[in-house]
Amino acid sequence: MTTAPLTTPPARLVPLLEQFDFARERLAARLTGPVMDSGNGTDVEVGPLTDEEYLWEPVPDCWSVRRRSSGPGPRATLLSGAGDWGRDTAPMPHPSPPPFTTIAWRLSHLSEMLTLRADHTAGGHKLTKDDYHSRGDAAGAVAAFDQGATAWRNALLTADDTALDTVGHSTYPHGSDPDDPFVETVWWVNQELLHHGAEIALIRDLWRARRR
Numbered sequence: 766m767t768t769a770p771l772t773t774p775p776a777r778l779v780p781l782l783e784q785f786d787f788a789r790e791r792l793a794a795r796l797t798g799p800v801m802d803s804g805n806g807t808d809v810e811v812g813p814l815t816d817e818e819y820l821w822e823p824v825p826d827c828w829s830v831r832r833r834s835s836g837p838g839p840r841a842t843l844l845s846g847a848g849d850w851g852r853d854t855a856p857m858p859h860p861s862p863p864p865f866t867t868i869a870w871r872l873s874h875l876s877e878m879l880t881l882r883a884d885h886t887a888g889g890h891k892l893t894k895d896d897y898h899s900r901g902d903a904a905g906a907v908a909a910f911d912q913g914a915t916a917w918r919n920a921l922l923t924a925d926d927t928a929l930d931t932v933g934h935s936t937y938p939h940g941s942d943p944d945d946p947f948v949e950t951v952w953w954v955n956q957e958l959l960h961h962g963a964e965i966a967l968i969r970d971l972w973r974a975r976r977r
Contacts, residue, residue: 770922775929781951782921788955789914792962795969796872796907811969818972819869819903828853830869830899830906840864846877848898868968871961872906873899878939879913882954885937886947887920894939914958921951 774782794801800808820829826839833851837844840860844851852873853864866874877897884892900906924947928934934947942950 770919771925774922775924775926777926777948778921778924778929778951781948781955782918784955785918785921785951785958788958788962789918792958792965793907793911795962795966796910814868814903814907814969816903818969819872819906820867820901821968821972822865822867823968823971824865826864827867828864828870829867830873830901832901838864845894846897846899847895850899850901852877852899868965869899869901869906871965871968872910875958875961876906876909876913878954878957879910879917881939882935882937882942882950883913883916883920885942886917886935887923888916890936917954924951 791802795811796814798811798813801811802808822829828838828841830850830852831838831844833844833849837851838853840855841853841864842855845854846852852870853866877894877899880897881892881894884890898909900909924934929948929951930946932946933943935942935945935950937943937950940950940953945953
């Protein structure tokens with residue numbers, strides 16, 4: 766059962782929504798072009814993410830998104846999710862040092878997190894990582910990110926002040942959500958989007974540099 770959105774979000778949620786929108790729009794522009802904000806208000810040309818770049822492994826033994834029929838990559842023990850493609854993973858504790866992850870891995874991780882947290886906040890509270898379909902192509906992955914981000918933002922708009930203070934308002938099973946006030950979960954998702962978005966942008970810069 767879904768929850769209806771509020772007409773006006775709580776005042777303390779507004780800056781968190783604005784931060785989320787900024788991070789989302791900045792990453793979307795970085796992935797699709799035709800331009801992105803350089804950070805100082807200057808537009809920089811950027812092409813859309815290609816399949817080759819999406820799956821590019823800059824260093825040996827990367828974790829990525831792979832065809833299920835090919836099996837997991839180095840130091841991974843399984844491919845998470847459902848469908849023909851899965852994301853490299855391993856049971857906790859993860860390998861140390863952590864594997865370098867591709868744009869595909871990072872974008873799949875972000876999209877899965879947003880989709881599942883939306884469900885565990887204002888949806889059916891049922892989805893798990895085993896239900897998520899990672900995409901094997903760049904266009905599909907960008908679309909999945911947009912869908913997940915939209916679902917999460919819509920879920921945020923159902924939260925009143927009581928919900929923001931409620932421990933376990935999000936029942937997302939792959940984090941500390943059940944033990945945290947919801948406002949802390951909202952902040953955490955923002956920082957996940959900001960830092961993974963920056964990582965994806967850096968890998969795009971490295972890809973462009975290697976082709977000169």
